Amino acid sequence: MKSSVLRVLGVVLVAALGTTGAMSGAASENPASRGMTLVAEFTDSGPILTGNDVKIDGVVVGTVAETSVRDGRADIVLSLDPAALPVYSDARVVIRPVSLLGERYVDLERGTPSGNALTDGATIPTSQTGVNVGLDEILNTVDQPTGESLAFLVTTLGDGLRDNGGDVDAALKELAPAMRDTQALTSVLADQNALLGSLVDKVQPVAGALATDNGKSLDTLVASTDRLLAASAAQQQQLDQTLGQLPGALGSARSALGELAGTAQETTPTLRSIRPVTENLSAISDELNTFADSLDPALANAQPVLEKAQALLDQAQPVAADLRTGSPDLRAASASARPVVDDLNGNLDNVLNFIRYWAMTTNGHDGISHYFRAHIIVNPDIAGGLLPQGALPQILPTPPAVGGQQPGSDVPGTAAAPPVAGGLLQAPAPQDSGAGPDATGLSPEQEQGMVGYLLGGNR
Structure with a gap:
């Protein structure tokens, strides 16, 4: 590693000195005109040699200055x-x-101008380098049997394509859309390369776990799947029946969902009407908090009240037990009294008038005792109806005789009152029983009729 770095530095130093000696007077010249060196990293550089050309778009723009191996990589x-x-x-x-x-x-x-320009001595990583496989490398990997098989394959392919060029051309034209779709698919896969790599990384532990114990785990999984499929095959008839009932269940579910949709539509106005309440929930909650704060002292002082109420309930318990015991008789008595109460309620005005009139009639008294006061309005019809004979007698006195005495009168110049046969003006004759005359001068039937009239029975 150090030797390669020294060589690179030596080459850079020689190039710098040569350039400096040749252009010592051109201080204002562009530094890019001196050229530069780059280090390209390869996983396998192949048969590249020092002095091979460096080309851009087929034009030679440099040479390979040096090749070396560092940390398992080839540096060029x-x-x-x-x-x-x-x-x-x-x-x-x-x-x-x-x-x-x-x-x-x-x-x-x-590269593209969107990237940063590399400086002298910069490194291009392996992710941006590659090697094209040459035909000689392919031929070198083919041994004798493989070569013979490949030759036979090429010969057979040639025989098959003989005189079928038009068909092959038409087939290629038909395959063009599929190839374009395949190219689009490969582009998508290329864009999702990171995702596919992550998927492979996640699947690898599962595959590794299935591959443990020489595939015994995978055999167990396959056996379990086989048993599951066998059980499913044994229940095929029940499964078919279930699947046959599935459309009806789906129809019922669809109907239920339809009804639910209708219910939701009906509840929409209600929800819309309570929306003001929901919007004021914050204010309502604040008021409830205020009420709760105000209620806390009352609740704190409620314990003595509850204890007193408990004592009252304990005292009322025997009374309630007695009432529970006597409730059947009380119910029967109330049921019996209901008709009387109903009648009394219906004739309440007459009852109250009777009490008021009776009080007014009996409230008078003198020095001896209370007396009964009655106000009776009598017209000729009523008076005639009270007479025994039903006719009004002649009760007025006759004019006295001038200077004489009426027969039957002890007073001179006066006439005796004619007798009245019963009624109000004369008591009836004594009865055979020897009892005294009646104070009212009425028969029992007439007295009963008068009392009934006074009490409101007869009008």
Whole structure:
């Protein structure tokens, strides 16, 4: 390694001294006119020799100054003329054959201006170098049996293509689109080279695990797969039945999804209506927090209240037990009282009037006791209806006789009142039973009718 570096430095130093001696007076000249050297790294440089040409687009622009091996790589020092400059960082170097005789040259691609220009002594890595395989190398790898087989293959191919050039041409034309698609596919694969490499790296551990124990793991996997396939074949009929029911299940699922879509459409207005609430959730949550903060003191003081309530519930428990025991009788009594209450509620005005009128009737009293007060309005029809005979008698007195005395009268100049046969003006005759006369002068039926009238029974 040190010797190659020394050689490179020596070559650079000699070139620099020669250039300096030849152009010592041209201080303002472009430095690129002096040329430069580059080091190209190859994994295998092949039969490249010192002094081979360096070409750009078929034009010789330099020579191979030196070849060496360093760290398992082949380093080739390229001495370039000023016409080859500038060379950019994305430059490529490929060793190509000159002819079938095995002679080689170095093909240099300077790269694109988007890259940085390389300086003198820069290195082009192996990722940007390559070697074309020559025909002589291919022939050298073919041994006697392989050569004979290849010759037979070429001969057979020639016999097959004899007089079929037109067909081959048509076939090539038909294959042109497929080849273009293949080229596009290879371009895509080239762009995804990193992804494919990552995929291979991830698959490699699995393949390595399957390859352990001389493939026993792979044999086990294959056996397990075989058993799985056998079990699936044994259940083929059930699987067919399941697959036959699958369309119906999918139809039901489609119907359910349709109904769900309709439900979603119906819920859309509801969700839209509650959107203002959701937009105010922050304010509502703040108010709830404020309420919770205000409620904390009450909850802190609620323990004594709860203890008092518990004591009250304990005291009420026996009462509740007694009520539970007597609830059937209470239910029966309430059911029996319901008709009375309903009737009383329906005639509530009359009941209240009766109580008010009775209170007004019996609230009077004198020095001896309370007395019964009644206000009766009597017209001729009512008075006539109360008489026993149903007719009003002649109750007015007759004019007295002038200067005389009416018959039956003890007072001179007056007339005696005619007797009234029963009714309100005269008590009825004593009964055969010997009892005294009735204070009202009415028969029991008439008294019952009057009381009923007073109480609102008869109108």
